[in-house]
Amino acid sequence: DTEVTQTPKHLVMGMTNKKSLKCEQHMGHRAMYWYKQKAKKPPELMFVYSYEKLSINESVPSRFSPECPNSSLLNLHLHALQPEDSALYLCASSRIRDSNQPQHFGDGTRLSIL
Amino acid sequence: AQSVSQHNHHVILSEAASLELGCNYSYGGTVNLFWYVQYPGQHLQLLLKYFSGDPLVKGIKGFEAEFIKSKFSFNLRKPSVQWSDTAEYFCAVNEGGSARQLTFGSGTQLTVLP
Numbered sequence: 001d002t003e004v005t006q007t008p009k010h011l012v013m014g015m016t017n018k019k020s021l022k023c024e025q026h027m028g029h030r031a032m033y034w035y036k037q038k039a040k041k042p043p044e045l046m047f048v049y050s051y052e053k054l055s056i057n058e059s060v061p062s063r064f065s066p067e068c069p070n071s072s073l074l075n076l077h078l079h080a081l082q083p084e085d086s087a088l089y090l091c092a093s094s095r096i097r098d099s100n101q102p103q104h105f106g107d108g109t110r111l112s113i114l
Numbered sequence: 115a116q117s118v119s120q121h122n123h124h125v126i127l128s129e130a131a132s133l134e135l136g137c138n139y140s141y142g143g144t145v146n147l148f149w150y151v152q153y154p155g156q157h158l159q160l161l162l163k164y165f166s167g168d169p170l171v172k173g174i175k176g177f178e179a180e181f182i183k184s185k186f187s188f189n190l191r192k193p194s195v196q197w198s199d200t201a202e203y204f205c206a207v208n209e210g211g212s213a214r215q216l217t218f219g220s221g222t223q224l225t226v227l228p
Contacts, residue, residue, distance in 0.1 A: 002157045042204055042218035043158070056215070090158070100146040100165030103216060105158040 023091030
């Protein structure tokens with residue numbers, strides 16, 4: 001079992017819907033990440049939060065809006081998505097101080113856009 | 115920007131065969147190196163990591179990897195694979211001192227035949 005919890009596990013939404021993905025960890029990690037993973041491809045970094053502040057945005061379209069309300073939670077708000085946004089969305093967390101510490105991944109949310 | 119290459123896209127082995135998966139990276143400075151495994155339908159799990167010291171690193175489930183700085187390589191090995199090792203394997207690198215930017219290789223699908 002992973003220590004990073006993501007909900008929901010599956011999400012099907014239309015292109016006009018608004019939905020949110022949630023991620024939670026209680027390991028005291030102060031860096032949290034969103035990745036997008038297409039089938040048979042490696043994870044692609046979307047956003048990084050450090051100490052609850054957005055530190056990296058990898059040129060992600062504005063229809064994806066991240067939010068970090070506290071040190072344990074990370075949300076990804078979705079609006080007006082496109083069919084090509086269908087993918088597995090992974091959340092990860094890590095300690096901030098030591099770059100050699102690994103990232104811990106959640107099971108992901110499998111998103112399908114109709 | 116650094117890049118990570120995994121030249122074997124799909125490897126098929128019989129049980130008890132030996133495994134070596136290649137990983138090469140492009141960054142010339144200090145790096146931290148990781149191997150992650152993703153079993154079907156499961157989250158990314160850390161197999162092993164290297165950041166300093168002995169270049170031969172032992173991980174979980176009998177896996178090991180050797181860091182060869184002169185070759186910019188971090189190959190994953192296992193002397194005898196099992197059917198349960200069937201999974202996608204990702205090599206990942208971040209720059210020493212840079213906690214947040216993890217670059218993944220394209221992944222290697224390992225299929226072990228019983």
